[in-house]
Amino acid sequence: MSDPWWREAVFYHIYPLSFVDTDGDGYGDIQGVKDKLDYLVWLGIDAIWLSPVYESPMIDWGYDVTDHTGIDPLFGDLDEFDELLEAIHERGLKLLMDLIINHTSNKHPWFLESRSSRDNPKRDWYVWKPSKEPGEPPNNWVSVFSGPAWSWDEHTGQWYRHTYLPEQPDLNWRNPDVVEAMMGVMRFWLDRGVDGFRVDAAHQIMKDPQNRDNPPTPPGYVDPYKEMGEYGKWIHVFDRGQDDVHGIHRQMRKLADEYERDILTIGEIHEFDPTHWIAYYGSDDELNMPFNYQLMVAEWTAAGVRKAVEAVEGVLPEWGWTNWTMGNHDEIRVASRLGDRGARQAAVLLATLRGTPFLYYGDEIGMLNGPSHGHDPWGDNVAFLSRDGCRTPMQWHPGNGGVGFTSGEPWIPIGPDRDHRNVEIQKGDPLSFLAQYRSLLALRRERRSLRLGDIRFVDTEEEEMLVFVRSSDGESTAVGVNFSNRPVQMRRSGDVVFALGDYESHPESILLGPHSAVITDTSEGDE
Numbered sequence: 001m002s003d004p005w006w007r008e009a010v011f012y013h014i015y016p017l018s019f020v021d022t023d024g025d026g027y028g029d030i031q032g033v034k035d036k037l038d039y040l041v042w043l044g045i046d047a048i049w050l051s052p053v054y055e056s057p058m059i060d061w062g063y064d065v066t067d068h069t070g071i072d073p074l075f076g077d078l079d080e081f082d083e084l085l086e087a088i089h090e091r092g093l094k095l096l097m098d099l100i101i102n103h104t105s106n107k108h109p110w111f112l113e114s115r116s117s118r119d120n121p122k123r124d125w126y127v128w129k130p131s132k133e134p135g136e137p138p139n140n141w142v143s144v145f146s147g148p149a150w151s152w153d154e155h156t157g158q159w160y161r162h163t164y165l166p167e168q169p170d171l172n173w174r175n176p177d178v179v180e181a182m183m184g185v186m187r188f189w190l191d192r193g194v195d196g197f198r199v200d201a202a203h204q205i206m207k208d209p210q211n212r213d214n215p216p217t218p219p220g221y222v223d224p225y226k227e228m229g230e231y232g233k234w235i236h237v238f239d240r241g242q243d244d245v246h247g248i249h250r251q252m253r254k255l256a257d258e259y260e261r262d263i264l265t266i267g268e269i270h271e272f273d274p275t276h277w278i279a280y281y282g283s284d285d286e287l288n289m290p291f292n293y294q295l296m297v298a299e300w301t302a303a304g305v306r307k308a309v310e311a312v313e314g315v316l317p318e319w320g321w322t323n324w325t326m327g328n329h330d331e332i333r334v335a336s337r338l339g340d341r342g343a344r345q346a347a348v349l350l351a352t353l354r355g356t357p358f359l360y361y362g363d364e365i366g367m368l369n370g371p372s373h374g375h376d377p378w379g380d381n382v383a384f385l386s387r388d389g390c391r392t393p394m395q396w397h398p399g400n401g402g403v404g405f406t407s408g409e410p411w412i413p414i415g416p417d418r419d420h421r422n423v424e425i426q427k428g429d430p431l432s433f434l435a436q437y438r439s440l441l442a443l444r445r446e447r448r449s450l451r452l453g454d455i456r457f458v459d460t461e462e463e464e465m466l467v468f469v470r471s472s473d474g475e476s477t478a479v480g481v482n483f484s485n486r487p488v489q490m491r492r493s494g495d496v497v498f499a500l501g502d503y504e505s506h507p508e509s510i511l512l513g514p515h516s517a518v519i520t521d522t523s524e525g526d527e
């Protein structure tokens with residue numbers, strides 16, 4: 001059996017509101033994505049993950065859907081979508097849609113019906129419960145965005161559950177009609193020709209049927225959610241990831257596998273313990289991959305990165321394949337988290353680790369996080385968690401205007417780093433982020449070992465040096481990254497095929513400058 005296309009592909013995540021606005025209303029649109037496809041081909045991208053373009057009141061900027069099979073007029077219409085898909089396929093690229101399954105908008109016709117009366121046929125499409133005590137929500141669950149995960153509906157005298165905003169009521173996935181409706185949505189887009197889905201909040205859909213309270217985190221407990229305000233105060237044993245979530249993922253996979261072409265389903269699974277995370281692969285019968293966020297939370301040292309990669313590789317079954325990412329529309333941008341040096345090292349790792357890379361738009365030019373502008377509702381609840389900063393418009397040109405994003409007033413102000421972190425300036429600079437990303441992706445495309453090879457770490461005496469070798473079918477590629485701010489020696493083997501920063505090449509060794517990295521062709525030799 002040949003490897004499915006998505007193992008070898010490099011993905012580019014587009015947040016369409018902020019990519020290119022072609023009608024001057026300040027919001028990016030579908031035509032804008034289409035206009036930039038040749039740029040993506042030039043960069044070396046194979047596939048796009050498109051954040052939602054569905055009809056939405058935009059309270060959570062498209063993640064609150066009112067029609068899963070309709071395009072919001074802000075972005076265009078279905079005809080334009082079809083044209084985009086055709087243009088994507090003409091260039092040999094693929095398209096992943098974002099599939100929002102955990103909830104709908106509270107303006108969705110399903111919810112309007114559901115909340116209209118207790119005996120409405122769609123009442124059970126959402127989760128309604130009585131008060132625990134008079135005036136008290138059914139349990140202690142809190143929303144990811146803070147505040148109770150329940151809102152009171154005056155009209156029918158019950159609470160409805162929402163993992164996110166009150167404007168995003170949770171669907172009841174234990175109702176077979178809901179399952180059927182969402183499978184219909186998948187079919188709608190697959191029949192139109194899309195190549196797969198990024199499944200939003202995929203692990204959140206099944207909660208404890210008995211609605212038991214979550215236990216509080218004990219003192220000293222280090223939770224990956226500790227940065228998340230109120231949500232981080234509880235251990236989320238009952239409000240997500242219940243066992244029957246796997247059955248739903250199996251149904252989704254089965255449907256995708258009915259199609260003759262390879263479809264990719266990749267789940268947003270915020271599970272940070274690799275031994276639990278691995279369960280989301282099932283026996284290769286659930287979503288094809290859970291998203292792997294380990295590099296985003298890894299300590300940025302040679303040991304920290306190696307530990308993160310080995311933890312994932314260590315649990316993957318032989319048939320398993322992972323993915324790596326450094327950012328998305330929910331996270332602080334990598335260049336702001338790690339600084340430029342770290343972000344450039346991250347580019348080297350994304351292009352060379354074993355697993356499908358996912359790049360977030362603008363990271364290829366090292367865009368920095370902007371300030372909060374009060375658009376993200378999460379930021380209203382927990383100010384430092386505002387995601388406005390990672391959603392600023394893509395910077396195509398320098399200058400004081402719309403930087404090639406818009407001719408109007410951008411919905412989020414353009415970042416202050418526009419003059420240096422833009423495509424036009426960086427295209428002409430061989431040492432820019434953009435030029436380096438492009439060379440790295442070209443190298444990955446050229447070298448099968450980087451795309452599909454196995455991975456082996458090499459122990460070195462220098463603890464701040466990370467060295468690993470990728471090999472496949474007689475080709476092998478070594479990667480060395482110096483995480484320290486002093487020169488470090490690496491045993492030499494093969495010719496240097498890519499370098500980040502300074503290095504000196506000697507017959508037996510390579511001296512890497514501070515924070516530098518080299519990639520060598522070791523096919524003939526031995527690292």
Ligand code: NOJ
Binds near residue numbers: 060100200201329
């Ligand atoms: C995860 C998405 O990535 C995020 O942007 C959104 O706010 C929530 N799910 C709710 O859909």
